[in-house]
Amino acid sequence: MDKTYIFGHKSPDTDTITSSLVMANLEKELGNDNAVACRLGNLNKETEYVLNYLGIDAPELIESVEDDANVILVDHNSPSESADNIENAKILKVVDHHKIAFETAYPLFVRSEPVGCTETILFKLYKENNVEVSKEIASLMLSAIISDTLLLKSPTTTEDDVKAVKELAEIAELDYEEYGLDMLKAGTDLSDFSIEEILSLDAKQIDFKDVKSIVNQVNTASIEEVLEMKADLEEGMNKIIEDENLDLFMLLITDIVNSNSQVIALGKSAELVEKAYDVKLEDNTVLLEGVVSRKKQVVPIMTENA
Numbered sequence: 001m002d003k004t005y006i007f008g009h010k011s012p013d014t015d016t017i018t019s020s021l022v023m024a025n026l027e028k029e030l031g032n033d034n035a036v037a038c039r040l041g042n043l044n045k046e047t048e049y050v051l052n053y054l055g056i057d058a059p060e061l062i063e064s065v066e067d068d069a070n071v072i073l074v075d076h077n078s079p080s081e082s083a084d085n086i087e088n089a090k091i092l093k094v095v096d097h098h099k100i101a102f103e104t105a106y107p108l109f110v111r112s113e114p115v116g117c118t119e120t121i122l123f124k125l126y127k128e129n130n131v132e133v134s135k136e137i138a139s140l141m142l143s144a145i146i147s148d149t150l151l152l153k154s155p156t157t158t159e160d161d162v163k164a165v166k167e168l169a170e171i172a173e174l175d176y177e178e179y180g181l182d183m184l185k186a187g188t189d190l191s192d193f194s195i196e197e198i199l200s201l202d203a204k205q206i207d208f209k210d211v212k213s214i215v216n217q218v219n220t221a222s223i224e225e226v227l228e229m230k231a232d233l234e235e236g237m238n239k240i241i242e243d244e245n246l247d248l249f250m251l252l253i254t255d256i257v258n259s260n261s262q263v264i265a266l267g268k269s270a271e272l273v274e275k276a277y278d279v280k281l282e283d284n285t286v287l288l289e290g291v292v293s294r295k296k297q298v299v300p301i302m303t304e305n306a
């Protein structure tokens with residue numbers, strides 16, 4: 001039988017990685033022995049912390065899929081964020097919490113809910129299918145929900161996420177607040193990364209109407225520390241703007257303790273940030289009070305003002 005490749009988005013985050021593992025396990029439990037968890041890029045530090053803590057191997061690294069390959073998409077559905085050649089693969093299922101951004105010429109299983117994390121949906125799917133959630137699976141799910149909702153503080157957090165975290169923390173036997181903060185902090189360690197890597201760790205290509213943009217988010221416990229690299233970051237951003245012909249590059253430096261983001265905005269459409277948030281960029285940067293969610297507090301506002 002052909003393999004079923006299960007993967008999340010490029011520039012993988014904790015939800016993307018753990019969801020591929022958790023979905024592969026669900027598929028196997030339901031009789032699909034050919035399910036393989038995959039990833040489209042390197043692990044970030046936060047995800048590395050999670051997998052090390054739990055003693056779990058990372059999913060298999062792939063870059064592209066072959067023509068007619070069976071695939072299941074988790075934590076994304078947009079072809080631009082997916083594996084190369086996704087247009088020619090056969091998408092069997094999608095489990096995701098982002099807006100629908102794809103079309104197929106054939107019917108498929110799609111489970112999409114406006115919750116804070118893919119794992120919140122997968123937890124429901126386990127229950128619906130009467131599949132046992134082991135301690136290990138619960139720990140993976142819990143880690144992702146903490147990551148995507150910044151410990152339930154992001155405005156993307158729903159009641160379903162809160163409920164899932166409480167239930168999963170019991171199964172996982174973890175103090176989720178203590179574990180969660182350690183995990184988020186592990187993700188803020190940028191010391192091993194080059195400027196280029198920092199700028200691609202959690203970068204998403206998003207067009208605000210006609211404004212071709214990249215929005216990259218970096219979590220930190222100290223905005224000041226990241227701003228020490230500002231000149232180098234700007235040089236790297238300008239290079240990407242030129243290479244990819246972008247109108248805007250937004251770097252969100254998100255303070256996970258105080259729930260704010262410092263934005264660095266470059267490109268000929270940088271003033272869109274000023275218009276959208278009613279702020280003035282000084283030296284290309286400004287603090288966006290209370291902004292932590294790219295999905296809820298950046299994409300809609302920037303699109304509306306573009």
Ligand code: MG
Binds near residue numbers: 009013015016075
């Ligand atoms: Mg994600």
Ligand code: MG
Binds near residue numbers: 117
């Ligand atoms: Mg997610």
Ligand code: MG
Binds near residue numbers: 013148202
């Ligand atoms: Mg994210």
